[in-house]
Amino acid sequence: MSMIDNDWLPAIQGEFRKPYYRELYTFVREEYSRTVVYPPAEDIFNAFHLTPLKDVKVVILGQDPYHNDGQAHGLCFSVKPDVEVPPSLVNIYKELQDDLGCRIPNNGYLVKWAKQGVLMLNTVLTVRAHQANSHRGIGWEQFTDAVIRAVDAQDRPIVFLLWGRPAQMKKSMLHNPKHLILEAPHPSPLSAYRGFFGCKHFSQTNAFLEKNGLAPIDWQIEDV
Numbered sequence: 001m002s003m004i005d006n007d008w009l010p011a012i013q014g015e016f017r018k019p020y021y022r023e024l025y026t027f028v029r030e031e032y033s034r035t036v037v038y039p040p041a042e043d044i045f046n047a048f049h050l051t052p053l054k055d056v057k058v059v060i061l062g063q064d065p066y067h068n069d070g071q072a073h074g075l076c077f078s079v080k081p082d083v084e085v086p087p088s089l090v091n092i093y094k095e096l097q098d099d100l101g102c103r104i105p106n107n108g109y110l111v112k113w114a115k116q117g118v119l120m121l122n123t124v125l126t127v128r129a130h131q132a133n134s135h136r137g138i139g140w141e142q143f144t145d146a147v148i149r150a151v152d153a154q155d156r157p158i159v160f161l162l163w164g165r166p167a168q169m170k171k172s173m174l175h176n177p178k179h180l181i182l183e184a185p186h187p188s189p190l191s192a193y194r195g196f197f198g199c200k201h202f203s204q205t206n207a208f209l210e211k212n213g214l215a216p217i218d219w220q221i222e223d224v
Helices: 008-016 019-034 046-050 087-100 111-115 140-152 165-173 201-211
Strands: 058-062 118-122 159-163 180-184
Touching: 008 140, 019 140, 046 111, 046 118, 058 140, 058 165, 087 201, 111 118, 118 140, 140 165, 159 165, 159 201, 165 180, 180 201
Parallel strands: 058 118, 058 159, 159 180
Antiparallel strands: none
C-alpha cells in the first residue's frame, strides 16, 4: 500500500496509529497476498497523491472501487484509459454535455480533474475482484470519514458533490459554512433520471468557485 506522504499526512496520520487501522492494514495486506483485489495496491491512495489537501476545491464521493478487471485506479468513477466507460460515468458525461456543453470523450480517465483539485474519494478504498462491497465494514469507512472531516476543517470554500444516499449520509459531518454542499441522485442508470440529469452541479460548482476568487474546473476530458 503506497503510503500517503504529502500534506495529507499531518491531517490524518493519527488514524494510522489507531487499532482499527492496524487491523484494516493487516486484513488488506492478507487479501492482496491470497486473492485478486482492486485497485492495484500501489493505486489505493491515488486520490491523495494526485490531489494534495491544500489544493482541494471539490469533493466527489463514491462508494466502492470498480471490481472488474483493469478498471479501478484509486479515483472514484474513473477508469484507466483503455477500459470501456462505465454506465454511471456515461451519465456524468451526459450531464456535463447538457450543463456545460462538454464533448463526450472516448475514455473514462479522470486524472485531469484530480490534478485541478477535485478529490475523487471512494468511501471504501479496496474490493475483491468481481465481489462488489466485499471490503465494506472492515475499517475503510472510518478512515475516509476522517478524510472528510479533514477537508471540512479547511478554512476556505470547497464544494461537496453528494450523489446518492450513501454519499448524502456524510452530510451530517459537514459543518463549515464556507463550503457548498450539492446533492442529487446517483448517476447510475437506476437513478440518474430521478434528478441527476438536470442537476447542473458542474456549472454550479464553477460559479461558486469563481464567486470566491478561485479558478473554475475545466471538466472537459480529452480523447486518448
